[in-house]
Amino acid sequence: xxxxxxxxxxxxxxxxxxxxxxxxxxxxxxxxxxxxxxxxxxxxxxxxxxxxxxxxxxxxxxxxxxxxxxxxxxxxxxxxxxxxxxxxxxxxxxxxxxxxxxxxxxxxxxxxxxxxxxxxxxxxxxxxxxxxxxxxxxxxxxxxxxxxxxxxxxxxxxxxxxxxxxxxxxxxxxxxxxxxxxxxxxxxxxxxxxxxxxxxxxxxxxxxxxxxxxxxxxxxxxxxxxxxxxxxxxxxxxxxxxxxxxxxxxxxxxxxxxxxxxxxxxxxxxxxxxxxxxxxxxxxxxxxxxxxxxxxxxxxxxxxxxxxxxxxxxxxxxxxxxxxxxxxxxxxxxxxxxxx
Amino acid sequence: xxxxxxxxxxxxxxxxxxxxxxxxxxxxxxxxxxxxxxxxxxxxxxxxxxxxxxxxxxxxxxxxxxxxxxxxxxxxxxxxxxxxxxxxxxxxxxxxxxxxxxxxxxxxxxxxxxxxxxxxxxxxxxxxxxxxxxxxxxxxxxxxxxxxxxxxxxxxxxxxxxxxxxxxxxxxxxxxxxxxxxxxxxxxxxxxxxxxxxxxxxxxxxxxxxxxxxxxxxxxxxxxxxxxxxxxxxxxxxxxxxxxxxxxxxxxxxxxxxxxxxxxxxxxxxxxxxxxxxx
Numbered sequence: 001x002x003x004x005x006x007x008x009x010x011x012x013x014x015x016x017x018x019x020x021x022x023x024x025x026x027x028x029x030x031x032x033x034x035x036x037x038x039x040x041x042x043x044x045x046x047x048x049x050x051x052x053x054x055x056x057x058x059x060x061x062x063x064x065x066x067x068x069x070x071x072x073x074x075x076x077x078x079x080x081x082x083x084x085x086x087x088x089x090x091x092x093x094x095x096x097x098x099x100x101x102x103x104x105x106x107x108x109x110x111x112x113x114x115x116x117x118x119x120x121x122x123x124x125x126x127x128x129x130x131x132x133x134x135x136x137x138x139x140x141x142x143x144x145x146x147x148x149x150x151x152x153x154x155x156x157x158x159x160x161x162x163x164x165x166x167x168x169x170x171x172x173x174x175x176x177x178x179x180x181x182x183x184x185x186x187x188x189x190x191x192x193x194x195x196x197x198x199x200x201x202x203x204x205x206x207x208x209x210x211x212x213x214x215x216x217x218x219x220x221x222x223x224x225x226x227x228x229x230x231x232x233x234x235x236x237x238x239x240x241x242x243x244x245x246x247x248x249x250x251x252x253x254x255x256x257x258x259x260x261x262x263x264x265x266x267x268x269x270x271x272x273x274x275x276x277x278x279x280x281x282x283x284x285x286x287x288x289x290x291x292x293x294x295x296x297x298x299x300x301x302x303x304x305x306x307x308x309x310x311x312x313x314x315x316x317x318x319x320x321x322x323x324x325x326x327x328x329x330x331x332x333x334x335x336x337x338x339x340x
Numbered sequence: 341x342x343x344x345x346x347x348x349x350x351x352x353x354x355x356x357x358x359x360x361x362x363x364x365x366x367x368x369x370x371x372x373x374x375x376x377x378x379x380x381x382x383x384x385x386x387x388x389x390x391x392x393x394x395x396x397x398x399x400x401x402x403x404x405x406x407x408x409x410x411x412x413x414x415x416x417x418x419x420x421x422x423x424x425x426x427x428x429x430x431x432x433x434x435x436x437x438x439x440x441x442x443x444x445x446x447x448x449x450x451x452x453x454x455x456x457x458x459x460x461x462x463x464x465x466x467x468x469x470x471x472x473x474x475x476x477x478x479x480x481x482x483x484x485x486x487x488x489x490x491x492x493x494x495x496x497x498x499x500x501x502x503x504x505x506x507x508x509x510x511x512x513x514x515x516x517x518x519x520x521x522x523x524x525x526x527x528x529x530x531x532x533x534x535x536x537x538x539x540x541x542x543x544x545x546x547x548x549x550x551x552x553x554x555x556x557x558x559x560x561x562x563x564x565x566x567x568x569x570x571x572x573x574x575x576x577x578x579x580x581x582x583x584x585x586x587x588x589x590x591x592x593x594x595x596x597x598x599x600x601x602x603x604x605x606x607x608x609x610x611x612x613x614x615x616x617x618x619x
Contacts, residue, residue, distance in 0.1 A: 239438035245395055246433070247453045247504065248426030250418075262443050337443055337488040 014329070018322060025318040029311040030074050034067070040307050043087050078315070084308030088301060093312045096297060102187030103173060104286070104293030107213055108278035114217025115224055115278075116271050122221070123228020127236060128255060138225060145222030154215055154288035161211055169208035171290035178204050212289045216282060220274045227270045228263070235259035265335045269328040276324045280317040344369040345512050345544035346392070349405035353384070353391050356398040363387050363568045370512070374538065374545040376555030376576065378590070379565035380607075385548045388565075389514040392546075393431055394421050409511060427457040429512040430505040432534070435521035436497025440489040446497075447473075447485030450504045457508050472503040476533050495526035502534055506541070513538065514546045519554070531558055552579070552590060564590070567614045586613055 033040075041057050049057075062070055077084070083093040119142075126138040162170045169175065173189050182189075182196040190209075193201040235241070236259055244254040283295035290296075294313070301309035333339050346369065353363040363384040368375065377385045390396050392406075394413065406413035408429065416424065430453075433439035441449055450472065451465040460468070466485070473481035476499040489497060498518060505513060518534065519527040535558055538545045549555050555562050556576050564572045564587045572584040582588055585608065592605040 239433060239435070240441040242395065243433055243439045243449075243501075243504075244441070244452075246393060246425055246431045248422055248424075248456045249452075250422055258441055258444075262441065335443075337445075338490050 014326075018326065021322055022319075025315060025322075026075060026078060027071070028318075029314045030071050032314060033074075033307045033311045034070075040305075043305060043307075083312040083315075086301065086306055086309045088304055088306045088309070093309045096309065097294065097312060097316060099187065100292060100294045100297040103189070103291060104279060104282055104295060106188050106190060107209065107216065107282055107286075107291060107293060108275060110209055110213035111216035111220060111278050111282075112271065112275045114214055115220035115274060118217065119221035119224025120228050120267065123225040124232055124255070124260065126225065126229045127232030130233060138229075142222040142225040145218045146226075148219070149284075150215060150219055151284040151288050153219075154212070154285050157211055157215055158288070168211045169204060171208075171288075173208055173292065174201060174204040175208075208289075212282075212285050212291060216278055216285055220278060223274055224267075224270060228267060231263040231266050232259060235262050265332050268331050268335075272324045272328045273321075276321050279320055344371050344407075345409060346370040346546075347405060347407040348392075349403060351388065351391065351401070351403040351406065353387055353396065353402075354400045355396075356400070361568060362399075363391070366565075366568075366570050368563055368570065368573065370544045370546060372542045372544050373560040374535075374547060374558060376547045376549060376559035376562040377565060378549055378552055378555050378562055380550060383565040384568040385565050386516055389431060389516050389546065389548050392512075392514060393425055393429060394418075395425075423457070426453050426505075426510070427508045428510050429514070430508070430510045431514040431516060432498075432501050432505050432518045434517040436489065436492075436494055436501050437521065439501060440497060442489050445486050445488060446492065446500050447487075450500060450507060453504050453507045468507065469503070472507045473500070475506075475537065476500070476503045478503075493526075494522050495530055498522060498530050499533060502530070502537070506537055506543070509541065510543065512544045512546070514548065516548045517550070518547070520549070520551075527554075552594060566609070569614070571613060584613075585610075 040061060041054055041063065045053050045057050058064060062073055065073075081094070085091065086093050086096055089096055122138050122142070126135045129135050158170065161167050178198075178201045182192045182198050182201050185192050185195060189205045190202060193199075193205060232255075236255070238259075241254050241258060244258050245251070249257065279294070282291070282293060283299055285291070286293045286295035287299060294316075298310065298313040300306075301313070348369070349367050351363060351366040352361045354361045366384075366388055377388065379385045387396070387399075391399070391401050392408070392413070394401070394416070401414075403414060408424075411420075411424065411428075440446060447466065447469055451462075451469045454460060454465045454468050455462075458465075470481045470485060473484060478484050478496065478499060484492065484496070484500075492500070498521075502518075515534065519530055522530060531554070534545075537543070545559075547555060547559055556579050559576045562574050562576050562579060563570050564574070564582070564584065566586050572582060572587050574582055574587075579587075580591070582591065589605070589607045593607050595604055
């Protein structure tokens with residue numbers, strides 16, 4: 001009974017936190033929309049419009065109302081699911097974003113699989129062999145991944161693996177030739193092409209995905225490696241590791257059964273956050289690889305000052321992080337008995 | 341005297357990168373008895389304990405003889421040690437707050453010792469665990485079995501540690517300051533449990549401690565260590581007749597209930613004692 005009450009209390013306090021964060025986020029996007037040096041009226045009416053037309057649109061957009069009234073109206077619009085229309089495409093912003101998102105999710109998912117698949121074992125290896133040559137090599141490797149600007153590595157990788165070696169596809173999600181060959185059902189090209197039974201398209205998509213995903217994966221593996229290493233070092237120095245050894249476990253068993261088991265929760269958290277930053281941070285790589293995803297959509301709209309689209313993109317990035325944080329919180333509670 | 345459980349001759353231990361041996365010329369034999377090793381922090385007593393289990397990966401261990409029952413510890417490989425540790429010799433660590441894995445149920449941790457060394461199903465290991473928890477006087481073993489380390493008291497944690505380390509019925513147990521982290525009120529209780537089990541099962545016990553009174557009451561013999569060497573070996577009952585000035589200094593520094601409240605003497609540490617014993 002008391003337990004249920006406690007749980008209810010924690011859920012409601014969490015819900016309050018989320019609501020406040022969301023509200024703060026909305027204030028932020030609203031302020032960004034008003035502070036940007038772009039003139040939304042001019043973007044609609046064009047350079048040659050008369051003063052009357054300008055005034056009319058200004059009034060229609062509600063820009064002559066007090067700022068708090070504008071914010072309330074924005075809040076109301078967002079709550080009713082109206083994110084406005086993109087000036088650039090003439091489509092509802094949400095529709096545009098929903099179309100761009102699968103490409104980014106596909107890229108980010110492959111990238112995080114590569115990043116975690118590479119970073120976690122490397123981090124464990126580095127921690128276990130602290131200050132030996134394995135550790136040094138892994139640290140240099142991850143420092144490199146951390147410090148190389150991704151647009152630069154992206155271009156170099158394109159030149160080497162696409163232009164010279166021809167191992168992978170170039171920019172875009174597939175060969176020009178295949179565009180439009182499969183129906184968009186889910187928006188995820190790999191899934192759509194499999195559903196349509198078009199194996200050529202599928203392999204072309206894989207071929208185009210592999211390079212940008214590897215580069216993103218490498219750069220996020222740098223972070224994951226470092227965090228895994230330090231989490232592991234923390235556990236390896238604990239006394240319960242000695243206990244396990246005294247019980248007769250080998251060093252390898254203590255590392256995997258005890259130390260690694262105890263960092264799983266922390267790992268899930270950092271991998272989730274890394275995934276979040278891949279979803280919003282693939283801007284540069286999407287530009288280099290002409291990847292028609294969320295990052296490219298955001299960049300294009302920023303350049304021309306399409307405020308409805310930019311505000312919504314920022315909002316979505318915020319929501320992604322809130323959701324990922326919430327998920328990793330829940331995982332923490334499920335896996336760490338001490339938080340119960 | 342019966343065949344000793346452990347026979348150590350001229351043990352020396354040097355940590356990697358150290359300029360001199362941390363432990364030198366340590367010799368003793370242990371029968372089915374309780375041997376105390378007493379000394380200050382840094383005197384090398386814990387290092388000796390870990391060396392016997394060969395759990396000092398970076399240190400270099402040399403000795404004329406390190407015989408444990410039928411096993412020559414100087415010649416055993418790490419592979420062979422895996423079958424010996426936990427099964428034939430084990431060690432009780434100081435503080436259950438740190439020596440238990442915080443995110444595993446304690447029952448599972450105890451059972452791990454059994455699963456490691458005997459071909460057993462989970463149910464068999466659990467039955468053994470529950471019986472062992474009962475043997476360390478835990479009243480409600482079924483309930484405690486499913487608790488996490490942060491949910492139990494220090495005294496209970498140390499009893500669980502004892503259960504874990506005695507489960508496979510080892511012949512030698514090293515207790516490294518087993519009660520230092522506990523409240524004074526539960527110390528005796530835990531020691532009684534350990535003592536009873538050790539006696540009933542005929543286990544050789546090495547009790548590492550800095551507490552002279554504890555060792556006096558619970559051990560048969562006492563080694564006094566100073567700066568990596570054994571300066572004196574005594575029967576616990578004859579501790580008051582100690583000859584070595586260091587032991588006498590340790591004894592003199594102990595307050596006594598009912599004594600006149602004079603200044604306690606300050607422990608004297610003379611550098612020549614560090615050389616003296618080297619054979």
